[in-house]
Amino acid sequence: MMTDNQTRNSTPSSFVPMAAANALAFLLRWLSPDEEQAVQHYQKLRRKLIELFARRGVSSSALEELADDTLERAGRKLATGEVIRQQEPMAYLHGVAGNVLHEYWRAQQQRAVREIPIEEATALEFDSRRQREQQEHQRWLDCLDEFLSSLQPEEESLLRSCYHDNPQQQIANRRAAAKRLNLAETGLRARLSRLRHSLERKVRACVERRQK
Amino acid sequence: MTDQHKVMNKWNDNPAEREMAGYLLGEMSEQEQADFEMRYLADDSMFEQTLTVKQELIDAYVRNHLDAATREKFERHFLATPEGQKEVAFARALREKLTAPVLNAPVVTEPAKLQPSKLSAWLAGWTLREIALATATGLLLVAGGGLFIQNRKLRSEVSELKTEAAVQARHNAALQEQLARQQSPNPSPSPLPNPSPEATVEAYNFLAINLSPDTAREPGDITPLKASADNQRPRLRLALNFKLAGLSCNLTLQTPSGTKFERRNLRARHNATGYFVTAEFPDVTLQPGTYRITIRGRDDDDKQEVTLPYHFRIAPPGKQ
Numbered sequence: 114m115m116t117d118n119q120t121r122n123s124t125p126s127s128f129v130p131m132a133a134a135n136a137l138a139f140l141l142r143w144l145s146p147d148e149e150q151a152v153q154h155y156q157k158l159r160r161k162l163i164e165l166f167a168r169r170g171v172s173s174s175a176l177e178e179l180a181d182d183t184l185e186r187a188g189r190k191l192a193t194g195e196v197i198r199q200q201e202p203m204a205y206l207h208g209v210a211g212n213v214l215h216e217y218w219r220a221q222q223q224r225a226v227r228e229i230p231i232e233e234a235t236a237l238e239f240d241s242r243r244q245r246e247q248q249e250h251q252r253w254l255d256c257l258d259e260f261l262s263s264l265q266p267e268e269e270s271l272l273r274s275c276y277h278d279n280p281q282q283q284i285a286n287r288r289a290a291a292k293r294l295n296l297a298e299t300g301l302r303a304r305l306s307r308l309r310h311s312l313e314r315k316v317r318a319c320v321e322r323r324q325k
Numbered sequence: 326m327t328d329q330h331k332v333m334n335k336w337n338d339n340p341a342e343r344e345m346a347g348y349l350l351g352e353m354s355e356q357e358q359a360d361f362e363m364r365y366l367a368d369d370s371m372f373e374q375t376l377t378v379k380q381e382l383i384d385a386y387v388r389n390h391l392d393a394a395t396r397e398k399f400e401r402h403f404l405a406t407p408e409g410q411k412e413v414a415f416a417r418a419l420r421e422k423l424t425a426p427v428l429n430a431p432v433v434t435e436p437a438k439l440q441p442s443k444l445s446a447w448l449a450g451w452t453l454r455e456i457a458l459a460t461a462t463g464l465l466l467v468a469g470g471g472l473f474i475q476n477r478k479l480r481s482e483v484s485e486l487k488t489e490a491a492v493q494a495r496h497n498a499a500l501q502e503q504l505a506r507q508q509s510p511n512p513s514p515s516p517l518p519n520p521s522p523e524a525t526v527e528a529y530n531f532l533a534i535n536l537s538p539d540t541a542r543e544p545g546d547i548t549p550l551k552a553s554a555d556n557q558r559p560r561l562r563l564a565l566n567f568k569l570a571g572l573s574c575n576l577t578l579q580t581p582s583g584t585k586f587e588r589r590n591l592r593a594r595h596n597a598t599g600y601f602v603t604a605e606f607p608d609v610t611l612q613p614g615t616y617r618i619t620i621r622g623r624d625d626d627d628k629q630e631v632t633l634p635y636h637f638r639i640a641p642p643g644k645q
Binding site: 157158161162164165167168169170171172173176202203204206207211222249250254257258261272273276277280302303306309310312313316317 | 367372380390405417
């Protein structure tokens with residue numbers, strides 16, 4: 114999931130010069146002849162790649178780097194004059210992502226053998242884990258407080274009614290909300306999903322700031 | 326809970342969403358997974374829908390709305406990723422916040438401002454007795470309003486306590502079920518313990534147990550351990566006498582009653598004494614008897630499958 118910063122930095126113009134810029138130009142042209150549309154495509158692809166790497170178990174701090182690496186490699190390939198068959202562009206991109214992922218896991222394995230310090234190996238095991246979890250949970254709650262209060266009252270009320278511990282009550286509340294807002298159930302789900310996603314993005318950025 | 330799950334989650338009724346849930350729960354083969362990812366790279370609406378299903382799956386997990394099999398898959402696959410853990414951490418916090426009662430501050434509305442001249446003129450028509458009566462009525466209304474607000478606050482607190490009690494009751498039921506399974510003479514094989522989300526935040530009383538493989542010690546060399554309380558759970562640290570290929574292995578713990586608990590893809594760590602893995606079993610309450618552990622992994626040197634046995638014994642109460 115992207116933070117606000119990540120979203121801002123995902124515009125291709127924030128890329129640094131050299132060969133990467135050239136590769137990016139090729140990639141954008143390949144995505145669409147229209148510059149604006151190409152940038153939108155690029156941002157969507159980047160977000161999808163981040164999600165793909167997340168589901169494949171990549172650590173949160175490496176997600177963006179891997180997504181950028183994938184797009185840059187694809188661009189570099191295009192810059193060399195390689196033709197990607199138009200029927201299978203996503204299969205090609207997926208293949209590049211697979212290579213990037215493979216290299217990531219190989220590097221992780223080597224690091225795991227080399228880098229675990231002795232004292233950490235014994236200390237990290239048991240004792241402070243629960244305490245760390247509790248502190249982390251508290252950080253999530255504090256950040257949520259900050260952002261829940263910044264929601265519009267109707268947004269907060271929608272969240273409160275549509276997420277309920279009792280499944281039957283949740284269904285009834287969602288039906289009532291859909292009727293009230295004159296939305297189909299799928300429309301309500303999409304609206305809730307966007308609202309929750311936007312809240313999560315802000316809260317995660319806050320939690321990460323507080324962790325530092 | 327299965328029925329609730331079916332009612333609750335739309336992806337059960339919709340083949341496309343069932344496929345999305347299957348992807349998120351790790352039900353697909355590598356090829357199916359790759360095909361699915363290629364499709365969502367190309368299709369924006371499919372991607373957005375997958376994110377919606379993901380959120381609903383996470384929320385159903387933290388609210389204990391998933392059936393046991395789905396829950397197990399979720400824990401093994403989704404929750405095994407760092408990003409998945411963060412997403413669940415957010416959902417847990419959101420659940421806690423959204424289920425907390427809202428204590429609305431009493432709304433203070435400014436009384437309509439009357440022009441002094443109009444007020445004087447208005448009051449001029451009242452007798453002293455009428456003014457006293459109106460003042461008393463006003464005071465009663467204010468007191469009544471205060472009582473109403475206080476009452477609403479108390480109702481919220483009662484509702485919160487009821488929610489807590491329900492959570493505790495669910496947790497107790499899960500523990501009792503676990504105990505019954507352990508005491509059953511013919512326990513049905515339990516593939517993976519499914520702690521409720523509430524259970525995972527409870528502070529368990531763990532007994533740390535360090536073990537070497539049985540192959541590395543003399544036969545019969547087991548000192549029975551004494552569990553100091555009834556509700557102690559095992560926290561294992563198992564030394565390995567080889568280097569794991571890929572540094573991951575599977576572990577099975579068998580309790581004295583024969584129930585098996587599994588942990589998959591455990592990461593091995595390394596220190597000066599060699600490689601080791603750790604695992605906690607919050608669902609296993611230590612009972613007198615012998616516990617057997619098996620670790621399966623691949624040896625990095627000769628690429629052969631290796632199985633390492635371990636065991637420990639818990640002494641009956643009062644014995645050492």
